[in-house]
Amino acid sequence: MAAQDGAREGATHHLGEDDVAYLMNLLRNATQPVTTQELIDALRRQSGGSSGEAEDGE
Amino acid sequence: MVMQRERPAQELSGTKREQAFASSLLNLLLARGMFMSTSAPIRISVASLAGYLESQGEKDAADRIVAAAAANPAILSVEQIDGEAYLVTTRGGRAPSAATVDARHTFAARFLTPLPKPDRPATPRARPRPQEPVIDAMAGMQIAEVEAPAVEPATITPEPEPAEEAPVAPARTITTQAAAPADMTDVDDVNLALAIRERLGGDPRVANFGEHWLMEDRVPRFSRGDLRRLRDYMQEKEQPITDEDLVQDVLAVRPGSPDFALVRFAVNYRLSNEHREFEFVGTGNQRFWSTSGLPQIGTTRRKLNEIGTDYRFLLDEVPAGVAPRTRESVDHTLTFYEFAHGLLPYDAEMQALFSGPVVPGQKSAVLTFECPQSFTTYLVELRFPTPNRGGFVLGLDDFYAENLVAGAVLSIQRTENDGHYRVEYIPESARSEELLELDERRAPRYVFRPTTFACGVEGDDLLTEARFGGLANEKPLDDKARRRPEAVVAATFERIGEKRDANFSAEFRTLLAGVNIERPMSETLLRSLLENDDTGAFSRDPDAADSYTYVPGTSP
Numbered sequence: 001m002a003a004q005d006g007a008r009e010g011a012t013h014h015l016g017e018d019d020v021a022y023l024m025n026l027l028r029n030a031t032q033p034v035t036t037q038e039l040i041d042a043l044r045r046q047s048g049g050s051s052g053e054a055e056d057g058e
Numbered sequence: 059m060v061m062q063r064e065r066p067a068q069e070l071s072g073t074k075r076e077q078a079f080a081s082s083l084l085n086l087l088l089a090r091g092m093f094m095s096t097s098a099p100i101r102i103s104v105a106s107l108a109g110y111l112e113s114q115g116e117k118d119a120a121d122r123i124v125a126a127a128a129a130n131p132a133i134l135s136v137e138q139i140d141g142e143a144y145l146v147t148t149r150g151g152r153a154p155s156a157a158t159v160d161a162r163h164t165f166a167a168r169f170l171t172p173l174p175k176p177d178r179p180a181t182p183r184a185r186p187r188p189q190e191p192v193i194d195a196m197a198g199m200q201i202a203e204v205e206a207p208a209v210e211p212a213t214i215t216p217e218p219e220p221a222e223e224a225p226v227a228p229a230r231t232i233t234t235q236a237a238a239p240a241d242m243t244d245v246d247d248v249n250l251a252l253a254i255r256e257r258l259g260g261d262p263r264v265a266n267f268g269e270h271w272l273m274e275d276r277v278p279r280f281s282r283g284d285l286r287r288l289r290d291y292m293q294e295k296e297q298p299i300t301d302e303d304l305v306q307d308v309l310a311v312r313p314g315s316p317d318f319a320l321v322r323f324a325v326n327y328r329l330s331n332e333h334r335e336f337e338f339v340g341t342g343n344q345r346f347w348s349t350s351g352l353p354q355i356g357t358t359r360r361k362l363n364e365i366g367t368d369y370r371f372l373l374d375e376v377p378a379g380v381a382p383r384t385r386e387s388v389d390h391t392l393t394f395y396e397f398a399h400g401l402l403p404y405d406a407e408m409q410a411l412f413s414g415p416v417v418p419g420q421k422s423a424v425l426t427f428e429c430p431q432s433f434t435t436y437l438v439e440l441r442f443p444t445p446n447r448g449g450f451v452l453g454l455d456d457f458y459a460e461n462l463v464a465g466a467v468l469s470i471q472r473t474e475n476d477g478h479y480r481v482e483y484i485p486e487s488a489r490s491e492e493l494l495e496l497d498e499r500r501a502p503r504y505v506f507r508p509t510t511f512a513c514g515v516e517g518d519d520l521l522t523e524a525r526f527g528g529l530a531n532e533k534p535l536d537d538k539a540r541r542r543p544e545a546v547v548a549a550t551f552e553r554i555g556e557k558r559d560a561n562f563s564a565e566f567r568t569l570l571a572g573v574n575i576e577r578p579m580s581e582t583l584l585r586s587l588l589e590n591d592d593t594g595a596f597s598r599d600p601d602a603a604d605s606y607t608y609v610p611g612t613s614p
Contacts, residue, residue, distance in 0.1 A: 013245045013253045020257050024264075033270035033323040040250045047242040 015043075022046055072129045079116070080126040083107065084133065087147045099154040104136065104143040267326040268342055268416045278324040284309070288325075289335055289349045296353055297437060298339050298346040298424045301325045330417060339424045339439070341413045344477025346424040355424070355439040356452030357399045362441065368395075369403060369448025371543075371583045376406045376443075385410040387471040391516045393574035397464040398496060400456070403578060404440065404449030413476040415442055427454065427470075427481045432461060436481075457481070463493055463511045465519035465571070484514025494521035494529060494575070504529040504575075518567035526572060528553040535576050546576050547587055548595065551608035562608045563599045569606065 015023075026042055027034060070077040070084075086107060091100030108119035116122070123145055127134040135153040137144045148154050242250065258264045258271065265274040280288075291308050292299050301322050305311050311321045329336040329347055340346035354362075388407045396402060404412070415423070420442065427436045438453035462468065462483055471480045493509040496502055506523040523530070532553060539545045550572040555562030564572070566585075573579045588596045588606045599605035 013242075013249045015253050015257045023254065023258060027264060027271060027273050030272060031276065032319050033272045036251045036254060036269045036271070037247070039254055039271065040247050043250060043254075044242055 019043060019046075070130055070133070072126070076122075076126060076129060079122055080130055080134070082111070083123060083126055083145065084147060084151070086110070087134075087145065088149060088151075091147075091149050094149055096150040097148055097154070099146050099148060101137065101139075101144040101146050104145055107145055265323075265327045267323060267330055268345070270323050270326075272320075272323060272327075276320075277327050278321060280324070280328050285329075285332060285335065288329070288347075292347065292349045293351055297355075298348040298352065300340065301345040301347065304347065338417050338420060339422050340416065341423050341425070341477035342416055343475045344424075344426070345416075346477075348424070355437060357401070357455055360399055362452075363447065365399065365401065365450055365452070366441065366444065366447030367541075368577050369450050370446065371578075371580060372403060372405055372448035373443060373446075375580060375582055376409060380406055380409040382409065382412060382414040383472060383476060385472070387411070387469055389467060389469050391519050392458065392462060392464055392466050392468065393519070393571065393578065394464040394494060394521055395574050395576070395578050397458050397462065397466075400452055400454040400458055401578075402451040402454065402470075403580075404443065404451060405580070408451070408470075409449075411470060411472055412440060412479075423477070425451070426478045427457070428478065429457060429461070429481050431482060431485060432457075462513050463509060463515065464521050465515040465517075466511070466513045467516055486512055486514050488512040491520070492523040494523075494526055496534065502534055504532045504534070506530055519571045521571065521575070525568060526554050528555075529572075529575070540577050543573075543577070543579060543583065543587055544591075544595075546573055546579070547584065548608055548610075550576070552610065555608060558607070560610065562610070563602065563605055564608075565602065566604045566606060 023039055023043070026039070070080045072080065087100045087102060090102055091098065094100060104120055104123050107123055111119040111123075124136055124143070127136045127145060131153060133147060133151060133153055135146050137146050146154055245253075255266075259266055263274055265272050265277045287308050288304055291304065299307075302313070304325050305318065305322050306313065309321060309325070311318050325347075326338075326345055330338055335349055337348045338345070339348045357365075385407065388411045390402065390407075402408060412425070413423070421444075422442060423440045425438050425440055427438050428434075429436070434457070436453060436457050438451055440451050441449055443449035466483055468481060468483045471482070473480060488510050489512075490508055490510045492506040493511075495505055495507050495509075497505045506527070521529075534540075535546060535549055539549065547569070550569060551562040551564055554568060554572045555564040566588075570579070570581060570584050573584060588598075591597075595609055597607055597609075599607045
């Protein structure tokens with residue numbers, strides 16, 4: 001994604017504190033640069049895993 | 059160096075005869091252990107010594123040896139080994155002290171008697187999990203005090219009270235709000251990327267360049283010497299250099315090495331913070347870096363600011379929100395202005411073809427254009443639009459001059475690499491025409507010269523003498539007139555229009571090609587000028603299809 005796009009339009013979705021903490025933790029454990037797509041995939045996995053656990057708990 | 063071996067001076071006890079006997083014993087022992095270490099025990103069996111001494115005339119030697127050892131315990135001692143007596147001393151002239159051997163732990167025993175294998179639990183040990191994010195557990199909690207039930211008046215017979223009763227604290231219950239993870243199934247990748255950029259982009263602990271992220275403290279740092287070498291390399295090569303080449307050629311990190319990606323990221327991130335010395339001029343896949351003092355890519359006949367001002371009309375024409383790299387290819391017909399300066403307009407079609415800026419505030423991007431027909435790759439520069447100047451591509455002068463003419467049709471196709479494009483023209487059999495040129499040898503003038511070309515052209519846009527003969531020996535318009543599109547259109551009517559009484563008439567396509575000799579003008583802009591002219595200078599020609607007339611003397 002180009003910088004232009006980011007400047008043109010704002011994010012319609014905002015990350016929660018736990019999402020940011022999760023990403024920061026991910027970056028702390030990384031020894032090589034991580035791409036935005038990898039961060040997105042990680043967020044989705046975390047979201048899917050957490051919601052799955054929540055459903056199991058119910 | 060030769061050193062004389064000195065015999066240690068020893069005080070032997072006993073009579074002179076006993077001392078002489080003990081001395082001869084000591085000499086025999088020292089002769090045996092001449093090359094032994096100072097503290098190593100020198101042993102000779104008593105029987106052997108006695109035999110020798112008796113052969114030398116001594117009598118009762120065995121008993122006298124034992125007696126001499128007993129008389130000089132500090133110097134001589136007798137050891138029993140396997141039932142045989144040995145007289146012992148050391149080269150230092152001292153009876154060897156019994157060295158205690160520490161046999162608690164020996165290297166041999168360590169291998170011969172290994173420790174038993176540690177018992178492992180039946181269940182495999184859990185892998186160390188990454189540290190869970192610290193979350194403020196108290197956030198969002200509701201603490202409610204539960205009131206103790208009202209105590210009814212005591213109607214029970216009083217019992218003997220205990221000596222001391224602890225005060226009962228009111229019971230408290232904590233209701234935690236379930237931390238529901240944000241549901242991201244409905245959010246697309248583009249919005250998630252924007253959200254990540256919004257939150258992490260401003261965090262000083264996180265290093266970001268383009269689409270790559272890493273903790274700032276993990277990014278290798280460069281010394282001033284490293285930065286100077288990077289700059290010198292670019293200046294030596296006289297062109298922008300990609301991050302890959304900088305990492306390999308200057309920092310000597312090979313592409314196969316495990317640190318290559320990290321150092322490459324470090325080059326991009328660290329140089330992006332050196333605004334004074336380095337400028338990013340690349341794309342996402344092809345990250346070029348530039349520095350001061352490099353020669354300009356493309357034409358020097360016209361300043362970049364002036365070209366940008368010429369393309370200013372694109373700012374109004376290009377709709378907002380054109381998504382980069384949504385088109386596979388773009389076909390374009392070259393105008394004279396573009397041909398002469400080696401340019402392409404950064405219009406809506408090109409914006410949909412090329413990638414946009416990678417970093418905020420990026421002014422330009424260096425691209426590579428590969429022409430498979432001429433087996434040549436050209437380094438071109440895409441100048442992004444600014445608030446008051448249009449965008450354009452420059453650096454195609456050589457490609458145009460070697461292969462094309464004004465009016466030629468070319469096709470630009472994107473590749474997997476967003477910084478690399480394939481440019482092709484329509485190959486045709488060679489033909490020769492009298493085509494327009496700008497003769498700049500003395501005072502610049504338009505001339506027609508025979509030109510041979512072998513590329514496909516748009517017939518209406520080919521500037522032949524037959525159709526544009528009125529331009530012969532004309533001087534280019536001065537800058538003051540060029541800046542006003544209406545003045546350029548009026549001058550073009552007068553140069554190439556068909557004169558009818560006091561008016562000039564021209565077909566739209568011909569007029570468009572003629573106007574683009576002096577300055578870039580889109581079809582939209584020209585149509586708008588001709589249709590929306592309030593002065594009455596321009597009007598539609600009712601006698602010809604898609605033609606317009608111009609009335610001289612009416613200031614447009």
